[in-house]
Amino acid sequence: MNLPLHKITSILNAEYFGNTSDAIIENISIDSRSLQNGPQTLFFALVGRNNDAHLYIKDLIAKGVHSFVVTYIPEGLEGKANFLIVENTLNALQQIAAYYRKLFAFPVIGLTGSNGKTIVKEWLNFLLSPDYNIIRSPKSYNSQVGVPLSVLGINEHHNLGVFEAGISTIAEMEKLEKIIQPTIGILTNIGSAHDEGFANLEEKIKEKMLLFNYAEVVIYQKNNDVEQFISSKTKTISWSFTDTTATVFVSKKEHTHEQTLIQYTYEGNISTLKIPFVDDASVENVISCLLVLLYLEYDAKTIQSRIELLYPIEMRLKVKKGINNCSLIDDSYSSDFQSLKIALDFLESQKQHQKKTVVLSDIFQSGLSNEVLYSKVSELIVSNKICRFIGIGETISTLKTKLPNAVFFKDTNEFLLYLDQLNFENETILIKGARSFQFEEIVAALAEKTHETVLEINLNAISHNFNFFKSKLKVNTKMMAMVKAFGYGSGGFEIAKLLEHHKVDYLGVAFADEGISLKMAGIKLPIMVLNPENTSFPAIIQHQLEPEIYSLKGLNAFLKIAEHKKLKDFPIHIKLDTGMHRLGFEANTIDDLIATLKGNQTVKVKSILSHLATSDDLQHKNFVQYQINLFEKLSSKLMNELQITPILHILNTSGISNFPQAQYDMVRLGIGLYGVSNDSEEQRHLENVGTLKSIISQIRTIQSGESVGYGRRFMANRESRIATIPIGYADGIARSWGNGIGFVTIKNKKAPILGSVCMDMLMVDVTEIACKEGDAVVIFGESPTVNYIAEKLHTIPYEILTSISQRVKRVFYRE
Structure with a gap:
């Protein structure tokens, strides 16, 4: 920007005190720490609940800043700088941005929504930049402060703007609309982010739609809740997967390994588009971009050539x-x-x-x-x-x-x-x-060849735990090790390779794709798929996996494919429901099962299994015994009628320890392999496998009465040192673990988690800990243990382990 100070004084209707009102302002600042502050800077002294930027004006004058927008002149500074006195400095910042925006007549795209704003903005910048000089919000500058700072970056050479607007409660969007003044409006996904600031979903949508009050066109996913807040005078371009009355109807969506193919109808023409993403959120965000390109009359060839080059967006420094x-x-x-x-x-x-x-x-x-x-x-x-x-x-x-x-x-x-x-x-x-x-x-x-946030997997500990449970088995009892859910969150292939070294008899996975990945990586062990979908049967056969069959429908579907492929004795595993009532053949279906399998040579029943519902709770040992007895009865009937001698197995990790008499031919070792037991005595014999680590990104000191995090859910009652750790609920840390309930370990001391766990970070109290930025942080491991976290959160250790996001790097090591 390039405005004389006296003009800004007039725009803000400010009271002026100074002697250089003809000074030219080129830079607006709100950050006293910025080294970009200088003689041509106009500093807005914003006042927050816990911070007053007026306190830094003396230092800024010493650094060469001459002009300030203030609500008062700090004592002793009269006559030492140019002061523009206003009632509210944030309002003044927004006011000057709104004035500045009106100086430019080019099209402006305004985005709002709960999710996807920043991604769509960055993708639009990429897609449109060959044809426009674009000014856009840096990163996710979409707040009451960020939006005016973004708009003030416009210069005379720009001919398109792309700005996002984020709000957290009512009475905010009207201010942002006056600053952005969008000609093209985009509503991205409406989700649950910041719901706490609104009475209900309708109020939230109504507030967001205020951004488009004067827009020429609004682009959105067709939705009756949204349409009630769009003016009848405003042109709309909607899209839908289900509603054929939408402007753009997406009639087909197919996924391949790395891309999504959609077919859409627009103005009577049917077109196809390859999207270089497979997740639903990215596909929806690309469709929002597509509608902008269609509105701007780009041809199909150009649209395809540019969209296929889109890439994932890094949201933060x-x-x-x-x-x-x-x-x-x-x-x-x-x-x-x-x-x-x-x-x-x-x-x-x-x-x-x-x-x-x-x-x-x-x-x-x-x-x-x-x-x-x-x-x-x-x-x-x-x-x-x-x-x-x-x-x-x-x-x-x-x-x-x-x-x-x-x-x-x-x-x-x-x-x-x-x-x-x-x-x-x-x-x-x-x-x-x-x-x-x-x-x-x-x-x-x-980069140093480590990661800030990693889940370290101790392969020695896995070996120890494997051998511990193996020692409980009879000499001839086989062992199946469960590596489903990415090894209970620890990592699949590396653990499978170790188990192969230990000569485990079987691996168990939940879904076919998990088993396929292991086979593709070179694992030779037999792999049983516990929850195969009928559509996965061809892939299971191709990769020599072994499906669990739990229903007549599934069995008939598999037999049909097996007969078509002329298979002989392909291994399958029959699941019996003995009381878990989740999956399996019940007693009244055994006769039909026998009739279907008798004389069939395309498959071979490799094992018969069931699952215990309460093996970890000895208060229900009578029910466990009931399950074991029913399993004995039903499996015996199957073996006698079909004249087979399959592997029998019913015990899981807890069952291995609590019901050794029911080992049969094989047991299934699950979470115990990863160092977790429901029995405190047994836990002492297991070694910790996974340690989730991060580092301290930043340490700050706050005063009594200041708050930490969203919603100000933590208020300091003393001067406190607060450390920020770069891990949050997107990494799998439960939000309920915050607000003083949970802790992390730094320098072998507990650091309580303060306020809400954020998406990508959490804050802890390190007032009593001698630590510095860059120091290691243990999220879980030896302390706190996953058992402790599960107990405090009223859940089970499985959930804690499997919740750790795949974006957290796994590092495997041996001691």
């Missing part, structure tokens, strides 16, 4: 440990001027070393000429006191004459060739590049 005691800030998929300013502020706030390095690619879609753009980049680099600058790309090399301590490479490959000569050590490195430069390769090269 990530701090990683680097080689040679370096810290890395990974922003390797983004290179635009607005986000560079944010990344540099983040670099300053996250630096763990005095030496700061920036690796930056050519910058695209700035809306500025190269000369102006890179002059501004050089100013940022200098003002942020960057010690070393590395430019990669043909255009950025124009900075050679502007930055003294800089080196340049024509592309990423050339940089990697000279990597060893650059001697990275003891520095914080911001890595920021446009996607086409593939800076993820630089991150990989500079």
